[in-house]
Amino acid sequence: MAQANPILKCEKLILLEEIPAIKECKFCHQILSLELFSKHQSCKFGRRNYCKVCVSKKYNEADRLYKKKYQQRPEVQAARRLYLLEHREKIQKQRKAYYQQHQEKLRAYSRKRRQASGEELRNSHRLYVKNHPEQFRLYAAKRRALKRRVEYEKIDTYALWKRDRGKCGICKKSVKYQEMSIDHILPLSRGGTHTNHNCQPAHRGCNLQKGAGRLPSQLRLRI
Numbered sequence: 001m002a003q004a005n006p007i008l009k010c011e012k013l014i015l016l017e018e019i020p021a022i023k024e025c026k027f028c029h030q031i032l033s034l035e036l037f038s039k040h041q042s043c044k045f046g047r048r049n050y051c052k053v054c055v056s057k058k059y060n061e062a063d064r065l066y067k068k069k070y071q072q073r074p075e076v077q078a079a080r081r082l083y084l085l086e087h088r089e090k091i092q093k094q095r096k097a098y099y100q101q102h103q104e105k106l107r108a109y110s111r112k113r114r115q116a117s118g119e120e121l122r123n124s125h126r127l128y129v130k131n132h133p134e135q136f137r138l139y140a141a142k143r144r145a146l147k148r149r150v151e152y153e154k155i156d157t158y159a160l161w162k163r164d165r166g167k168c169g170i171c172k173k174s175v176k177y178q179e180m181s182i183d184h185i186l187p188l189s190r191g192g193t194h195t196n197h198n199c200q201p202a203h204r205g206c207n208l209q210k211g212a213g214r215l216p217s218q219l220r221l222r223i
Contacts, residue, residue, distance in 0.1 A: 160200070
């Protein structure tokens with residue numbers, strides 16, 4: 001049998017002794033234990049240059065960006081809307097059942113999230129309302145309609161404004177599109193629906209003066 005070369009054996013021992021127990025992560029620049037780096041033959045000391053935590057964050061972020069870009073494709077959004085329409089009742093039942101089974105867990109998570117980043121969430125909400133007032137008004141109207149379990153359909157506010165020739169349905173004066181609000185002719189509290197035939201443009205002041213549950217005939221507006 002061929003004997004091992006003592007010189008090579010010594011070199012291997014020296015190399016093993018020179019491998020440090022710690023290493024610097026090239027991403028977070030922290031000095032960490034060598035065990036926190038994945039093995040890789042082509043890297044120095046046989047370990048990757050990025051720690052396992054940074055590698056996980058890096059791949060998770062790339063995966064998140066890919067999924068976001070994928071979900072923004074028009075054909076994907078169209079397929080998703082079609083699926084939601086065809087399976088609306090099934091999805092609602094599943095969500096309701098999941099909420100009932102995990103009610104305490106979901107409430108605890110919401111409380112914890114509000115306590116941890118309450119101010120940040122409020123600022124984010126205010127910024128969204130400021131930048132997307134129309135979308136927020138539609139969302140608020142939809143939420144009220146669904147809460148009262150009345151008929152609901154998506155309202156095109158510009159088409160509604162054009163239909164009534166830019167006039168307030170309460171005081172009959174002109175109202176700018178940017179300053180209009182949606183008024184329910186028959187209030188939701190009285191069984192009115194959130195549909196085009198029951199909605200009309202109105203000044204915000206007129207709508208506030210009308211209040212919830214009152215009919216236009218019950219008002220005394222200054223004309």
